[in-house]
Amino acid sequence: MSGPLTVPFTIAALFPQRTIQKALFGTLAICCAVSASYLLWKRERVTVIRLRERITPKFEIIFDPNCPSCVWEPEPGVRWIRIGLRNMGIESIDAVVVSLAELRPNPAQVLQLPTALRVKDDRSEDGQPIILHPSEDEHVHIDVVAQRWDRDGMFQINFAPRGVPSHILPGSYVGTIVAQGRDVPPCRRQFILEPQHHGPFQGHPTLRLLGPDEPAPAFPEPEVRQFRDQIRDFQDRNRDLWN
Numbered sequence: 001m002s003g004p005l006t007v008p009f010t011i012a013a014l015f016p017q018r019t020i021q022k023a024l025f026g027t028l029a030i031c032c033a034v035s036a037s038y039l040l041w042k043r044e045r046v047t048v049i050r051l052r053e054r055i056t057p058k059f060e061i062i063f064d065p066n067c068p069s070c071v072w073e074p075e076p077g078v079r080w081i082r083i084g085l086r087n088m089g090i091e092s093i094d095a096v097v098v099s100l101a102e103l104r105p106n107p108a109q110v111l112q113l114p115t116a117l118r119v120k121d122d123r124s125e126d127g128q129p130i131i132l133h134p135s136e137d138e139h140v141h142i143d144v145v146a147q148r149w150d151r152d153g154m155f156q157i158n159f160a161p162r163g164v165p166s167h168i169l170p171g172s173y174v175g176t177i178v179a180q181g182r183d184v185p186p187c188r189r190q191f192i193l194e195p196q197h198h199g200p201f202q203g204h205p206t207l208r209l210l211g212p213d214e215p216a217p218a219f220p221e222p223e224v225r226q227f228r229d230q231i232r233d234f235q236d237r238n239r240d241l242w243n
Helices: 004-014 017-053 221-237
Strands: 059-060 078-089 093-106 130-132 140-148 155-157 173-181 184-195 206-209
Touching: 017 221, 059 173, 078 093, 078 130, 078 184, 078 206, 093 184, 140 206
Parallel strands: none
Antiparallel strands: 059 078, 078 140, 093 130, 093 173, 140 155, 173 184, 184 206
16 A cells, blocks of 8 residues: 555655755655555546446447348348347346337327337237346347338338337438336437438338437428428328328
């Protein structure tokens, strides 16, 4: 705790005859002792903080376009887009719900947000909260959007509650996904959802998560007005999808 220079300065303070020299060496010895103690405390404090961060349950939202479950095509003309959710702590998180909190543009408030999303392979009526066990490699898949080209080609948000409006026109959107659980801070991630522009899967939905400091693109008002008119026209032609 004393540090390598504290002892020499302390000894040096005992021999000089002049008071000012004794005071100088004594002060240097005290400064070295205080500095050594602080540096040792700081190193231990940093270690404690890092360990606490590792053991505290926390969400991580991911999307891997190369994961066959994140981009699932069970048959030609059908594509599902899913995000991954994992627990980066060492304790399980219960009552986990993932919601679509925002989607822009959302003209005429077609989608009722926020609304919970459905966990992959959940066949319950309204979607059930899950328990998320800790893992740095495995993750739970959450359905976000699906598209069937053999029907209307619309994007369908896979909400957990059945019977709520879920169809949107194929286009570019900016959304926010929120993961929540018991006694755990919520995790929010913004994303861009848009049709694929090139390649053999042109027109199929793609998703990209935005970085923490990456600004979300804005939509000009003329584009939003045109989008609103297209939504209303589609509603008039497909009433059964919205009721």
